[in-house]
Each structure stands twice: as C-alpha cells, then as structure tokens.
Amino acid sequence: MVFFYNLRVLLLSAFVVTITTINSFGQNHRKPDPIEVMCFYNVTYRPDSTDMDYVLHEEFTLFIGADTYQSQSSNSLIPFLYINVNDLDGFLSAMAQGKIPPTRFNSTHYINNPKGKITSIENIGMTEYKYTVPMESLQWIIKPENKKIGNFAVQKALTTFGGREWVAWFTTEIPYSAGPYLFHGLPGLIVKISDTRDHYIFELHNISNPEGFEFIEIPDKPRTTLSKAEFFVLRDRFNQNPHASLMQSIEAEGASLTFDDPATAQRSANEVARRRNNPIELKAD
Amino acid sequence: MFLLFILFLQNPLQSQTVLKGKVRDENQKPLSHINILVYPHGKQNLIAFGISRGDGSFEINLRTATDSLRLEATSVHYRNDSLFIANTSQEVLFSLVPETKDLSEFVVRASPIVQRGDTISYLVSSFARVQDRVIADVLKQMPGIEVEPSGRILYQGDPIQHFYVEGLDLMGGRYGLVSGNMPHRSVATVQILENHQPIKILEDRLPSHRASLNITLKREVTTTGTARLGSGLTPLLWDANATPMMFTRNFQLAGSYQANNTGNDATRQLDALTMEGLRDRMENNLTRPSVLGIPLLSPPGFNENRYLDNNLHLLNANALVRLPGELQLRSNLHYINDLRQQQGNTRRTLYTPSDTLVFDEQIHNELRDNALRGEFTLTRNTKNNYLNNKLEFQTYHNQQSGNFTTDTTASVQNLRNPFHTLSNRLNMVKPIGEKLVQLNSHLYYDRSPHQLAIAPGRFEEVFSAGEAYDKIIQQSNLQRFSATHSASLSLGWRRWSITPRLGFQFQQQHHSSNIVTQTDQSSSEPGENFINSLDGLRTRTYLQTEWLYKRGERFTFTADIPVSHIYIQLQDKPLEREQQINRVLVDPRISADYRLGNFWRTRASWSYRNQLGEMDGIHYAWILTNHRNLHINDAPLQESQTQSFLAFLGYRNPIEAFFSSLTYMYHIRNNNLLYTNTINDDGTTLRGAIELQNTARTHNVHARASKYFSRIKSTLSAQGSLGLNIQDQWVNEEIFPGKNHTLTLAPKANIRLTEWMNTEWSAEWLYYDTYRDNVKLNTVNRMKYFGNLLFFPARNQHLAITGEYYQHENLNNYFVDLQYRYTITARRIDVDVRWVNIFNHKTYHDYHIGPYSLMENQYYLRPTQLVVLVRFSF
DSSP states (O other), X not given: OOOOSOOHXXXXXXXHHHHXXXXXXXXXXXXXXXXXXXXXXXXXXXXXXXXXXXXXXXXXXXXXXXXXXXXXXXXXXXXXXXXXXXXXXXXXXXXXXXXXXXXXXXXXXXXXXXXXXXXXXXXXXXXXXXEEEEGGGOOOEEEXXXXXXXXXXXXXXXXXXXXXXXXXXXXXXXXXXXXXXXXXXSXXXXXXXXXXXXXXXXXXXXXXXXXXXXXXXXXXOOOEEEOHHHHHHHHHHHHHSHHHHHHHHHHHTTOOOOOSSHHHHHHHHHHXXXXXXXXXXXXXX | OOOOOOOOOSOTTSOEEEEEEEEEETTOOBOOSOEEEEEETTOOOXXXXXXXXXXXXXXXXXXXXXXXXXXXXXXXXXXXXXEEEESSOEEEEEEEOBOOOOHHHHHHHSOOSSOOSXXXXXXXXXXXXXXOOBHHHHHTTSTTEEEOTTSOEEETTEEOSOEEETTBOSSTTXXXXXXXXXXXXXXXXXXXXXXXXXXXXXXXXXXXXXXXEEEEESSSOEEEEEEEEEEEETTTEEEEEEEEXXXXXXXXXXXXXXXXXXXXXXXXXXXXXXXXXXXHHHHHOOOOOOSSOOOOOOOOSSOGGGTOEEEEEEEEEEEEEEETTTEEEEEEEEEEEEEEEEEEEEEEEEEOSSOEEEEEEEEEEEEEEEEEEEEEEEEEEOSSOEEEEEEEEEEEOOEEEEEEEOSSOEEEEEEEOOEEEEEEEEEEEEEETTEEEEEEEEEEEEEEEEXXXXXXXXXXXXXXXXXXXXXXXEEEEEEEEEEEEEEEOOEEETTXXXXXXXXXXXXXXXXXXXXXXXXXXXXXXXXXXXXXXXXXXXXXXXXXXXXEEEETTTEEEEEEXXXXXXXXXXXXXXXXXXXXXXXXXXXXXXXEEEEETTTEEEEEEEEEEEEEOOGGGOEEEEEEEETTEEEXXXXXOOEEEEEEEEEEEEEEEXXXXXXXXXXXXEEEEEEEEEEEEEEOTTSOEEEEEEEEEEEEEEEEEEEEEEEEETTTTEEEEEEEEEEEEEEEEEETTEEEEEEEEEEEEEEEEEEEEETTEEEEEEEEXXXXXXXXXXXXXXXXXXXXXXXXXXXXXXXXXXXXXEEEEEEETTEEEEEEEEEEEEEEGGGTEEEEEEEEOXXXXXXXXXXXXXXXXEEEEEEEOOOOEEEEEEEEEO
C-alpha cells in the first residue's frame, strides 16, 4: 500500500498536484472543527506475521475537536505542515532530498465526520480512496479490571475489530471519547490499546495543546468513494502483484515509467508486499 | 450524534435496568458528547456508560446485583456532576455548570515516556560490541534508536529528519552512505536533537515533533567509502566506481570517481531531476547553443549498453564548510572526460518537386567531452529569513570530428564547440504579515566560441565558382547575458485561490560569425554575405496570476491569464540591418474538470499562446551549419499563435480494476514565416526563411485501456493513437501542403506466473504515411516486440532474461540480454553478472521521416559482452 520504488521524481509530480489542489484549503462547506487537544501514541507493530522479531515503530497523532476526531500516523501529517503555509518549494526540496519520511499507515480516519459516521481516506499505490462506516460498528464490553498506567487510573474494555480481538485501557480522568487509529466510543481517552496477540500496540505518550494544525476537516479533493469491503478487495489485489498494479495506475494517468533494472524493482516490490502480510485490519468487518 | 453503547455484564439472571435521561446546561440547552458513567455505589469500577446524543438524551441498559448506583456526568467543558440512585429503571436529569478543565492538568499528569526539549547524548564506547564495525551497528544497541534494513534510522519509532556529522548535513537523505560506512571507533558521541525544525524561519509556524541525529567525532579526520568494480570481455572492459568520504569538524567531503567503457553513460546522474531544475529550464529557456554541428547518427531507441561506445571518466566532489554567522557553504564539482565513437551508414532520400534524390554516406564520428562544472551554495537559515544562493559555472571544452564518405567523395569535419557559463541564483523567503513571500533572482552569462572546419570545401558554386578547394572554416561566437527577477505569494478568497507572480527578465546577446576558405597556398574570406555581427536585446515583464475555483469534490475550474510585455531589438551594424518588436501578449489558458459519479471524469481545456522566435535564429548573412546545410535567416523574427483544444473522457473503475480513457487534441498554429529549402543535386541544402502567413494543423486521438485480472495476477493493457498533421512546405521554389498520418498500437501484459517468476510482454506497431499534394510519398511500418522473464529463486538472487525484436520494413533486429544478481547479505556485497547482446547482433537499422525526406540509418553496435560487477564498502 505504500509506494515501493524509490521514484522521487514521480512522487514529486504527484505531490505537486496534491499541493496545488489542497492549497485552496479552508474551502470546505462543512464548518471546520477547531482542534482542542492533540494526543500522541507510539505504535509498536509486527508487519510480518512470519517473523515476530521484525518489530517496527511509528507515532500516531490524534486530533480532538469539539465535535469530531481525526487520527493518522504522524509521518503522514508532515507534508501538510508545508502545505498549510503554502511552502511548495520547501516541500519539494525536502522531498527531493528524501527528508519526508514515509509511513506504513496510509490512512486518515475522521470520527463523527459526517455525523454518525467514520470516514477513512486511504491510499493504495498512488491512488486515494474514501470509505465510510457507521460509528456503531465498534461495540465495547467494559471489564471490571483497573490499574495505573503512568499517573492515569485506567479501566479495561474489549472489542472485536478488523479480524482481531482488542484490549483497551481507558481513563475517565480525560473525558474525551477518543483513541488512536479509529478506536473511539469509550467514556474517556484510550491510554493503551493492543490486540490480544500483541501485533499492534498503541500507547499514549503525550498530550498537548494544538500546534501546527488548527482545524479538523476532510481535505476537499476529488477521490473515489468505495464501500469498505470493496476497498479491502482492492488492497488484497494490489498485494498480489504490486508492480503490475502500480504500473497500471501510473499508465492510466498517462504517465510512463521505465526501469534500468526491472528485475530488482519487481523483486523488491514482491518482497515488500510479502513482508507486509499482517495489516492492522485483517478484514473488513 | 454520538451513539449509545450498551453493556451486558455479570450474569444474565439479574434483571435489566434501563436508565434514560437528558443532559442540559443551566439554560436548559441540551448538551451532547457528555459521558454518563455508572458505578456500583461505593466502588470505583465502571460497570456501564452512555454518551449523550445531539438532543442531550441518553439511554443505558445494565444488569447488576447492586442495590444502588452512582451516576457521574463528565466532559471537558463542564464540571463533573454525580447522582446516587436506586438500581431500577428510571429517568435521570443532569444539569451541568460550564467549567473549562485546564489542559495542562492532564499534560502534567501524563507521565511522558519521551523526555522532550533536550539534547540526549549517548557515549558510543559504552554501547559498542566486539563484532560491531560501523556506527549503524552501534546505533542499533542504543535505547530508543533503531536501524531498519534499508539503513533508515528511527528515533522513538520516528525516522530521523537529518543526519548531521559535527552539525553539518553533507549527504541529505542519502545518509545511509555515511552511517553504513563510518567506523564506530572514530565516533565519540551520538546526540539526539529533539523537536528539531531545520528551517528556522518556520520554527514558530511549523513546530516539528521530529528528531535529528548528530555525530561528534573523536579524531580530527575520518575517512570511509564504498566501491564497485567490474570487468569483462570483449575487448577488455572495465566499470569502476569508488565513493570515498572524509569528515572533519568544519569541513566534510564526499567524492566519487567513475570510469567505464561498458556503454554506461554515468553523466546522466549529474542532471539533477529536481522540480527547481525543470522550472529553471522552462522559464529561462537557456539551452546550449548549437548553431554549428556535425551530423550525428541518431542513436537507436533502446538500452545504451548495446551501442554506446564510450570511454568515460567522471570525478565528483561534494564538500560542505561551516562559516561564521549561521552560514553554510556547500560545493559540488564535477569533472567529465568522455570519448564516444559512432559508426554507421545512412541513406537519405530527398523528394524535390521535380526529382527524387538518393545519397549514401558512411559516417564515423568521434565526440570528445572535457568538462568541468561547479556549484557553490550558500545557505543562511535564521529565525527571520531563509536565504539560499547558488553560484554555478560550467566550462566545456568539447570537440567533435566526423568522417563522411560517399561513393565519390570523402569529407572530414572538425568541430570545436566549447561552452562556458556563469550563473547565480538567489532564493529568499520573507514573512510579510501572515503570508510568506518568495523572491527569486537569476543572473546568467554564457559564451560559446565555436569553429567548424570541413575538408575538402563544400558549396563550390557559392565559394569558388564551382572549383574544388581544400577547406572551409566557419566560426561562430555567441555571448548571452540574462537577468530574471520574480516575486510570488498565495492569496485566498471564498472558493477562489489566487497565486500572483510578478517578474522581469532582461536578456542581451551578441552573435558574430565568419567564413574562411582555404586552398593549398592561400586563404580568403568570401565577404560580407558571410559575416554576421548581430546584437540582440530582449526584455520581458510579466504578471502571472493563476486562478483556481473549486466547488465540492466534483468541479474545478482554473484560469491562468499571464500578461507580458516583450520588447526585442536586433541590429547588425556592419550589414545595416535591424528590426524591433514591441508586443503586449496575453496567453490565456482555461480548463475545467468535472467528475461524474465515482468513475467518470471529464476535462476540457483551451489555450492561446503567442510565441516569438529565438534571437539566435536570426542571421542576415549565411552560416554553414554543417557539411550539408548553408543557412540564412534574413526575415522578421518568427511570430506564431497557437490555439490548443483538449477534450478528455476517462473511466476508472478500481473495483473492477479497469481503467480507460479517450483524449482528443487539436492544435492550430499561425506562423508569419515559412522556411525555405533549396536542395542541390549533391544533396547539400540552402536554408532560408520568407515572410508568408501559413497555418499548421494537428489532430490527435489517443485511447487506452487496462485491466487487472485477479485470477491470473496479471494486467493486460493496450493503447492506440491516430494523428494527422498538415503543414506547408517550401522546397526548391515550390510550396505544397505536406501531410502525414500516424497510427500506433501498443498492447502490453504483465503476468505473475508464480511466486518466483514474473514476465512482461509488449509490442508497438507504428504506421507512418507521408503525402505531398495528396500524393503518397512513402509509408514506413515499424514493429517492436519486447519480452522479459524474471526469476527469483531465492531472496538474495534473481535472474532476468530480456529479449527485443525490431522490424523496420523488411529488416530484422533482435537482442537477448541476461542478468544475474547474487547478494551476500551478511557482508552487504552484491555480485552482478551481465551478458549483453548474447547473439552478437552487429548492426541496427531504423528509419526517420521528414516532410520531404526519408533517412535510413544503419548503426554499428557493441559486440557481445560479459561483465562481472562487485559492489562493497570499505
């Protein structure tokens, strides 16, 4: 789901398009929701279920607004730090020098946006898709166990989501009904959540006032809308033959791409897809 | 609307309690998003909860054995409120008092895992193990730091932003070269700089949560590097590449030396493919002048390893120096020495109104490049300004020589085409209020004193009354200076966003040329008809404003209405000729994008462009551009107006993995000049221009479709296009409409046969017809077929077999290459075996078509070759 090849030039042109279409920010019809608090979670995860020693780390950022939440990997926000101040050149030069770090989590989730729904925007290859699910899809069971994480008194809750059993520890001391990824709906902030096999572990490490970002809003740009089930079909199909799928979408845009060393490119694309056999959501609920 | 969560706990025999209720504020306004927590009386374990909806209501179902319950309403914006009730179904009302909970309260209580705001230092000697060699090995042992297999370094799960050595960022994003090679024994400490914003002017605007890593050195000087060595047959081949590096506290250097004669044109890596570079080239329009040239064989359109007969040496040095006053100077020097040889035969067929002329030539060219390029970038990065100044020079001492032999004549051409440039570019970002304003300035100077000598002399009727003579020498000297300044910012208003950019460009140049003819004894100058001394001046003031209008996710409208004022003055004093142009030009461009449903997309655009000819194009006296062409342009400056229409219809259905599109383009171009060609019986051409309004039209239809088939894990695709081009031609005193048709078809497949085998196939068929006055001159058919088989027998190996087949008319060309790579993972060594042109195909044929000519080329290729390459670090 991530861009596999080291094609800076191509990425550049893709982002120029993004930047010029997004730079007309603030034009959403829906009133943007001001961010009240930002929460940061470390996520520790095992992307390859055949190699449990292969452990990676990233950070998730959760925006909490008056009415809605937004959650995504911190790395995926970095381009917006440039876009929001219209610094195209700064972005391009950072991009060209490889300073925009990639993320393994190519999705942004908007909770209660639109009302009662979760909107997810996720990339496959270079194409952006949107799917929406009702908020009721996450059902919690409260357990009596409680303990302390840091200085927070937390209580246990269970849910089933994306083909995994999840254990959450939430605190009523922070009465936001939010959490990392698209976890939400407990009567307090989620401090830690992990699946029962510890393939994905999110841990709160910081809470701060908003900085760099002011509002929660879904960037207003053309994208394909699918059902979540359809999206998962696409995702699995992409991983079958990532090289062919990626080339198909590049060529559908009228662009073309040739490789000096096609064997290495395809070998690494297959290898990367093979190593990413354990996504956070194994299936669409 | 936040929903309600129903919880079933404890045993099902207990009766169910339903708590309904409302939450309001003091003014009876309903409150949403309020948590209602349910506890058994006297206990701290939550047993059920609800969250109030948009109308303030909530409903909680619970089963518990306790007699009484404690209900608590919590929210960040209201004071918590508690109620004690009996465990029976009932209605509950909360009335909450506003109270903003101080956020810092939470922040303080959150025990941070990360200690923020400080520089953390790790002492390398206390982490290094016996088996560790380089700093990356030691970084893996340090808490919080990880090194991915790709070499990427993470701190607290986040990739680091910069990798500094003694505070200097020499390699940019390619720091893996440093971390993977630097011996850990030379490193004293590793420092993590948290919340590091590299561009200081953005510090308050763009806070960074990301860390950078800095290495401090033990010793004054540290050296390291990587190398690749290869050798092969036949004849003796070599391919070497070494990248040494050196680090000190205030000066750092990364160099590379590359040499090969295997047909690998390493100079391509030097052409920076950055956005900045592309924009530069487009705006300043400063290409290397090529008034004089020797006819080159057009290279075959395939992998250069098969035909490029080179002998290349390339030296490259990157250095970074820290200067006082927050300044850094980065320099980049390249030295290129290359000798390329081309051999082949050409057959030119020229269709004049009265005749068809055919000429055969054997060509042997030697092209020598000897160039030095340097770039010095000074960066100042402080809180209230960002400055980047780049000074660049290039000096090429290139020479080309060619032997052209026909059945009856032999001709030797020698071209010296040195080229020297000096340029300076300044970029500044300054905050003005909320907006950041960008200022750009570009100064440029170049000089190209070229000389072309042809022996024996050509165009005898012109230069020696039909008598043969020994040698003709054409000299041409072009000097140019330009200055461009521009400023831009972005504005927004309602659904519009506007980006104005204002600029001024000044360009001045001088072009002189002269011809000398030589016989055994004497040399003479044929006079003023062959001497140019042209001064040119061009100014351009422009205002570009891009308007963007968006409505929803479906509709986008953009308009770009650049207005420019152009003044051009050309003057040849000795010839007493001059001309001036003074124009205000508006080049509007509009486009609209509309998406129908999820899968259909339409786009239409129209543009109108005014183009003025290049000043270099005008010369009032004759210039011998090569042994076949004598050229004059005694005409007004070329002015043309082009209108372009585009219509696009696309259908992209990702669910079916089916993408298709249809595009139609139409260009109509009005020109004030028509170029004239007078073809002599010996194949030489006199080229000129006359003032005559003429119109060229181009139609093009392009269609493509592709589909991915899940069952066979394969993509099949095809594209085709149809083109029609009509343009007036002037050949030997006659004007006729030249017309050509093109039809191309290209199917393609990518198939993943098994886990360890991929294959790709494609073909391209081209049909090209040329007409004069609706009479067909000729037709060319060209077929290309391409296929490869890729095997991945193990994770550290692959084998690629590539085959290509070309058919031009009735001539066949086919090639098969083989590549095998083995990676010794533990030692990071790659071994590559490449066998190119296995069937030792010696020549390649192709065709090039002009409006009144047909060129058939036969290019001599490299013989079959086998090369073994090893890549390692030192």
